[in-house]
Amino acid sequence: MQVAFSADNAPADEAPYYLPSGNEVEVFTAAYRQHLPLMLKGPTGCGKTRFVEHMAARLGRSLITVACHEDITAADLVGRYLLQGGDTVWVDGPLTRAVRSGAICYLDEVVEARADTTVVIHPLADHRRELILERRAEQLTAHPYFMLVLSYNPGYQSVLKDLKQSTRQRMVGIELGYPPAEREHQILVREGGVSEAQATDLIKLAQAIRQLDASLLPEVCSTRTLVSTAHLIQAGLSPRVAATAAMLQPLCDDAVVQQGLREVVETYLPA
Amino acid sequence: MIHDTGAHHPLRLLAAAVVGRPVSISYLLDPAAAAWTDGDRIYLPGALPAGECARALLVQCALLAGGAMRVVGLRTLVGSIELRQRFLVLEVERCCGLIESRLPRSFLDALSIYATGASSESAEMSLQIAGQRKRLPAPPTWFGTVKPWRIMRQNLQGSQRKLNEQKLSQLESRISAIEDDAPDDDEDALKRNPFWKLFSSPLGKDGLFSRFMQEIFDMQSSPDKASADSGAEGSSEMVSGRAGRQMRDIANALRSSMQLTIPSALMAAEGGAHRYPEWDCEKQAYRTDWTCVEEVTAGAETPVFDVATLASGVDRPLQRTLARLCLGFRRHSGQRQGEDLVLDPLVRLAVDLRSGHSGDERIYSSSLRTRRDLGVLILLDTSSSTLESTGSDRVFDRQAQAAWRLCRSFDLLGDRVAMYGFHSWGRTLVRFQHLKTFDEPLGAAVPARMGKLSVAGYTRCGAAIRHASNLLNTHAGTPYKLMLLVSDGFPYDDQYEGQHASEDTRKALEEAAADGVACLCLSIGSDADRARLLQAYGNTHFLAVGDVTELASRLRGAVEKAVAAASRIRRVSESGRRVA
Ligand SMILES: Nc1ncnc2c1ncn2[C@@H]1O[C@H](COP(=O)(O)OP(=O)(O)O)[C@@H](O)[C@H]1O
Numbered sequence: 148m149q150v151a152f153s154a155d156n157a158p159a160d161e162a163p164y165y166l167p168s169g170n171e172v173e174v175f176t177a178a179y180r181q182h183l184p185l186m187l188k189g190p191t192g193c194g195k196t197r198f199v200e201h202m203a204a205r206l207g208r209s210l211i212t213v214a215c216h217e218d219i220t221a222a223d224l225v226g227r228y229l230l231q232g233g234d235t236v237w238v239d240g241p242l243t244r245a246v247r248s249g250a251i252c253y254l255d256e257v258v259e260a261r262a263d264t265t266v267v268i269h270p271l272a273d274h275r276r277e278l279i280l281e282r283r284a285e286q287l288t289a290h291p292y293f294m295l296v297l298s299y300n301p302g303y304q305s306v307l308k309d310l311k312q313s314t315r316q317r318m319v320g321i322e323l324g325y326p327p328a329e330r331e332h333q334i335l336v337r338e339g340g341v342s343e344a345q346a347t348d349l350i351k352l353a354q355a356i357r358q359l360d361a362s363l364l365p366e367v368c369s370t371r372t373l374v375s376t377a378h379l380i381q382a383g384l385s386p387r388v389a390a391t392a393a394m395l396q397p398l399c400d401d402a403v404v405q406q407g408l409r410e411v412v413e414t415y416l417p418a
Numbered sequence: 419m420i421h422d423t424g425a426h427h428p429l430r431l432l433a434a435a436v437v438g439r440p441v442s443i444s445y446l447l448d449p450a451a452a453a454w455t456d457g458d459r460i461y462l463p464g465a466l467p468a469g470e471c472a473r474a475l476l477v478q479c480a481l482l483a484g485g486a487m488r489v490v491g492l493r494t495l496v497g498s499i500e501l502r503q504r505f506l507v508l509e510v511e512r513c514c515g516l517i518e519s520r521l522p523r524s525f526l527d528a529l530s531i532y533a534t535g536a537s538s539e540s541a542e543m544s545l546q547i548a549g550q551r552k553r554l555p556a557p558p559t560w561f562g563t564v565k566p567w568r569i570m571r572q573n574l575q576g577s578q579r580k581l582n583e584q585k586l587s588q589l590e591s592r593i594s595a596i597e598d599d600a601p602d603d604d605e606d607a608l609k610r611n612p613f614w615k616l617f618s619s620p621l622g623k624d625g626l627f628s629r630f631m632q633e634i635f636d637m638q639s640s641p642d643k644a645s646a647d648s649g650a651e652g653s654s655e656m657v658s659g660r661a662g663r664q665m666r667d668i669a670n671a672l673r674s675s676m677q678l679t680i681p682s683a684l685m686a687a688e689g690g691a692h693r694y695p696e697w698d699c700e701k702q703a704y705r706t707d708w709t710c711v712e713e714v715t716a717g718a719e720t721p722v723f724d725v726a727t728l729a730s731g732v733d734r735p736l737q738r739t740l741a742r743l744c745l746g747f748r749r750h751s752g753q754r755q756g757e758d759l760v761l762d763p764l765v766r767l768a769v770d771l772r773s774g775h776s777g778d779e780r781i782y783s784s785s786l787r788t789r790r791d792l793g794v795l796i797l798l799d800t801s802s803s804t805l806e807s808t809g810s811d812r813v814f815d816r817q818a819q820a821a822w823r824l825c826r827s828f829d830l831l832g833d834r835v836a837m838y839g840f841h842s843w844g845r846t847l848v849r850f851q852h853l854k855t856f857d858e859p860l861g862a863a864v865p866a867r868m869g870k871l872s873v874a875g876y877t878r879c880g881a882a883i884r885h886a887s888n889l890l891n892t893h894a895g896t897p898y899k900l901m902l903l904v905s906d907g908f909p910y911d912d913q914y915e916g917q918h919a920s921e922d923t924r925k926a927l928e929e930a931a932a933d934g935v936a937c938l939c940l941s942i943g944s945d946a947d948r949a950r951l952l953q954a955y956g957n958t959h960f961l962a963v964g965d966v967t968e969l970a971s972r973l974r975g976a977v978e979k980a981v982a983a984a985s986r987i988r989r990v991s992e993s994g995r996r997v998a
């Protein structure tokens with residue numbers, strides 16, 4: 148089971164850096180105040196996780212993140228009995244802990260999870276705000292500060308289609324994309340620690356690569372890969388070497404495309 | 419078989435990134451040539467040092483992205499180098515400004531010294547300013563050049579009458595008989611030729627063009643007689659054979675009105691060009707590097723068919739029969755029975771039983787034949803012969819609908835699917851119009867591209883099969899590979915007929931099978947030429963159905979037969995290789 152606990156019960160006094168692109172901070176805050184669950188849509192690496200971390204800190208709530216994958220089942224979220232010596236002991240899952248303690252529970256990449264997880268999400272996400280612990284024949288009403296946040300990449304097949312329409316309709320949606328050029332520039336300087344000029348070069352390169360259509364390149368470079376490139380430059384690599392390692396290598400394995408992309412990098416970045 | 423490794427065209431992605439769509443590049447072998455664009459393709463001197471090459475390319479990319487060559491009134495630039503240079507400087511500045519955010523900093527720095535201060539807002543405005551007296555900087559050589567004449571020639575509209583194969587080959591044989599000694603890009607010499615008057619006459623290009631067409635249709639066995647009979651000003655000179663260059667221009671114009679450009683002998687095509695051999699049945703030997711296949715973006719300006727006619731629902735019967743094709747083993751956990759126990763659910767069951775619950779008994783894993791192991795490439799014939807109608811609709815409509823149905827069904831089943839439209843004009847110009855690559859998801863873009871397919875030209879099957887087989891081998895990544903050729907007719911192209919064409923097609927099928935690719939040619943609702951098709955494809959590789967709905971009952975058997983044949987041939991050729 149891959150469950151990451153971050154800042155459990157310990158709200159940070161300084162929020163992680165997040166530069167908004169639109170009104171997402173206001174929408175998130177309003178949803179939180181109105182006890183509405185939230186779904187974040189957007190491509191990988193556009194800042195969804197960072198945004199949730201930032202908001203949790205800002206709102207003074209602890210954050211429990213579950214990175215979903217295809218083997219995640221309802222029991223992994225809710226909890227289960229474990230064998231201890233000759234006894235069986237109940238252990239709360241991350242979702243149950245969030246429901247009890249009033250934390251923000253973030254199900255990252257929820258589409259990866261098995262469809263049966265939606266069974267537990269339903270009553271939590273609709274007006275009941277209840278979590279049913281079937282094995283314990285227990286029914287928990289969510290703490291008033293509890294908030295459910297889901298994220299997914301709309302490019303992929305979605306289990307969200309399995310969510311009842313009534314539930315979906317109670318969800319608040321925010322669509323995030325890669326930040327506009329000047330914002331992404333600011334993020335690079337602040338997060339990656341590169342100079343203004345180096346950031347400009349990297350942004351131009353990203354703008355160009357993002358023009359390539361899906362027939363040439365199935366994925367494009369994300370804000371995350373730009374930040375990683377900046378970090379490598381900080382660590383002493385040349386911009387070209389850094390971009391090749393952090394931006395190009397993850398994009399694709401096709402040797403011909405790689406060579407073409409190297410040509411692009413050499414045109415945009417100094418050696 | 420010779421595959422293009424791509425080592426020769428590394429600039430394709432750079433150009434696509436800057437322009438914002440895929441662009442073809444041709445390399446000019448003449449080291450003194452200047453870069454230029456015809457509004458569609460970029461021509462780049464191949465001998466430039468790497469750094470300068472990128473700069474020259476970026477300029478042409480910007481001109482393309484900014485639509486500089488689409489300007490109305492390009493004609494005024496013919497005949498004056500100075501005017502062309504002034505227009506170029508203005509347009510480079512304007513077009514680069516439009517896409518400034520994605521142009522490299524060093525490039526923009528290099529541009530800054532050629533600032534004009536004219537702030538032109540459109541190509542038309544640049545044309546106007548170029549004609550005024552304002553002082554402008556002279557462009558550096560890396561700005562390349564503008565070739566208005568070549569662009570106009572490309573944009574000539576076709577006439578209503580169709581040019582048939584016989585006329586075209588007649589014309590071509592006559593052109594090849596004419597010595598071409600004048601350098602091709604002497605734009606200014608043109609203006610001195612009487613022929614030029616036709617372009618500048620109030621009648622305009624239509625007049626010129628129809629006159630040419632007339633000329634060609636009425637062409638007689640003796641060129642001299644033809645010229646004697648023709649009273650049209652200028653045109654007599656062209657047909658007489660004395661003005662060879664113009665003749666070639668006409669031929670090019672004719673060809674371009676059929677939406678194509680001829681890669682001249684002086685150019686090596688880039689933009690995803692691949693060379694393949696062709697089988698010469700007379701000599702019983704391969705002609706190496708004989709054909710050239712290019713992947714292009716479907717970009718017809720007027721749609722040939724209505725995308726709304728593509729079925730939107732799921733073809734359940736078809737899907738059901740395809741569901742059992744080519745499956746591999748996959749491990750499934752959570753089974754009630756199987757070869758192996760899985761620890762996690764086993765422990766969970768033990769806990770459940772101990773704590774008084776009934777528990778989940780799916781604690782085994784087992785290997786089941788469920789994995790989709792098939793890669794499918796669908797090749798849709800987009801030659802002009804498919805535009806003929808039999809009964810209520812055209813062959814093309816039916817074939818496009820079938821291709822779309824197949825594409826969707828395989829995709830929904832989880833197979834890897836790619837789809838291209840193919841046609842050709844002679845051996846150097848076999849085109850694959852991109853509809854869907856293996857890696858793209860099947861979205862709305864695919865039918866949109868189908869609506870932009872250009873349907874023209876002929877069918878050089880051998881080259882198409884070789885390229886498709888190459889694509890399947892390099893990009894499908896699945897153990898089973900299937901090529902579905904949705905085509906109405908027999909192999910036919912310029913110097914690709916009869917026995918030569920059938921034998922080359924058969925040879926290409928054999929090569930594909932030896933590479934593990936199963937091929938099936940599907941003919942949908944066109945009875946014509948069934949016997950000839952059978953001759954070219956043989957029983958194992960050919961299936962004719964009356965209409966799309968018949969596919970559900972007959973496709974599976976045919977595919978299985980083709981797959982079996984491919985694996986048989988493959989085994990034979992592999993054991994042959996081992997012996998040798
Ligand atoms: N708006 C933003 N403000 C600050 N940093 C950002 C922003 N968007 C992206 N990032 C950077 O990109 C990285 C990856 O973002 P992340 O939140 O992990 O993406 P996602 O969850 O969407 O896959 C972050 O670690 C951060 O450095």
Ligand SMILES: [Mg+2]
Nearest residue numbers: 801803877907
């Ligand atoms: Mg044909």
